[in-house]
Amino acid sequence: MKNFIYLLFGCLLTAIGVTILGHSQIVTGGTAGLALSSSYIFELPFYMVFFLINIPFYIFSVLRMGWKFTFLTVLSISMLSTMTYFSYWLPEMTFTPLLGGIIGSVFIGFGLSTLFLNGSSLGGANILALYLQKKFDWDPGKVNFVFDFMVVLSGFYYLGLVNGMYSVMTIAIYSSIISYFKNQIKEKTHKTEQKQLILKTS
Template sequence: MKHFIFLLFGCLLTAIGVTILGQLQIVTGGTAGLALSSSYIFGLPFYLLFFLINIPFYVFSVLRMGWNFTLSTILSVSMLSTMTYFSYLLPEMTLTPFFGGVLGSVLIGFGLSTLFLNGSSLGGANILALYLQKKFDWDPGKVNFLFDFVVVLSGFYYLGLLNGMYSVMSIAIYSIIISYFKNQIKERNHQKGKQLVLKTS
């Protein structure tokens, strides 16, 4: 139950952050960024695209991270998709792009860190970042930033230069927050891995 509450809290923070950025047309990274970008281009709802884009990454997750992590990730993706579906009920926020970009990014950074610390993710590059940390001890914040930077660059054409720069600022902020928790993320997931081995032995 405690694990579920942490996942719910992490998804709630991320959902509010994504909603703020979406209202300001600032793109975030990863599969959430791809879904947000695609929603602008194709006029389809974010929650549907976000869920569909993540499906191929689940295969990699099962093979490399195990069923517990994958099922936890599917749960987190489903919760975030549901939360963003109801985001239309929220009032339009009158925030400046800079302040809104900072606020949304900080919320996403703490939301993702909460999920990572509890053996979950939001799919896509999140899965790869945690796998590379587990396998090669790479900083998940920096790995996320590299992938997210590519996603944001692809959105410069329709976002415009100013919103594109705010988007780069956004991924930098939440990547720094994730990097701050990298040692705790590594230790917590290492402990979960040991507990799983003990249960199955």
Template sequence: MKKILSILLGIVLVSIGVIILNHSQIVTGGTAGLALNLSYLFSSPFSIIFFLVNIPFYIFSVMRMGWKFTLSTICSVSLLSLFTMVNQWLPDFTIPIWLGAISGGLIIGVGLSCLFANGSSLGGANILALFLHKRYNLNPGTTTFIFDFIIVITSLYTVGIVKGLASILSIAILSMVISSFKNRIADKEAVVEPKIKKKYVVKRGVTATQ
């Protein structure tokens, strides 16, 4: 139950972050950024485009990450699409570009970290980042930044130079948050494991003495 609630919290946070970026007219990376970019280009709802863009990545996920992870990702993507539909009923307002970039990047980074820590993702580059982390122990924050940077560069046509730079700032903050969470989790595991081993050795020693 705790895992499900953590995933839901992550999706809600990412949804809020995407809405902030949307009202700042800037993009983010991955399939969310690609979907935002296409929504600006074709004046279409983000929620529908985001769901469609992720479909090809589900095939890769099934082949490389398994059905359990894929189903969790599909549910997360579907919920994010559903939650971001709320934006259609919000009043029209504008968030300053740099404020939106910083706050949106922070909130999305925390949300994605919640998803990663609980065996889920939001498709696209997230799937690849987790796959490379599991297989080659590559930092998911670094992988996410590389792919996000490519998406943002390709979006300069639709958002312009200034908003493009703000988008790069946003993904840099997002990636740093993910890396920070990843390092904290690794540090906790490193502390807990020696304690378990020490306890096991002491127990064996007591048994041997008896």
């Protein structure tokens, strides 16, 4: 129950961040960024695109990270999709790209870190970042930044150079927040693996 509350809290923080970025005409990285970009281009709801775009990554997650992690990831994606769906009912908010980018990225950074610390993610590059940390001890924040930067580059065409640069700023901010928690994330992952090993051998 405690773990679920943390996941709910992490999704809420991330949903607030994504909503603020959306109202600021800024994209983020990862599958959330792809979904946000696609929702602009095809004029589809973010929550729908975000859920569908993550489906291929579930297979990789099951093979490399296990069923429990995959289940919690699907749960987190579903919760975030639901929260962003209801955000469309909220009054229109207006943020400058600079202010919206800073505030939104801070919410996303702490939201993703909360999910990572509780054995979950939001799919896509999140899964790959955690896998590479687990396998090669790579910094998940830096891995996220590289992949998210490539996603943001795809949004420069319709966002323009200025808003595109603000988008790069946002991924740099929340990737730095994730990097700050990298040791705690690694330790949490190691403890979870030890518990699973004990259960298997008992």
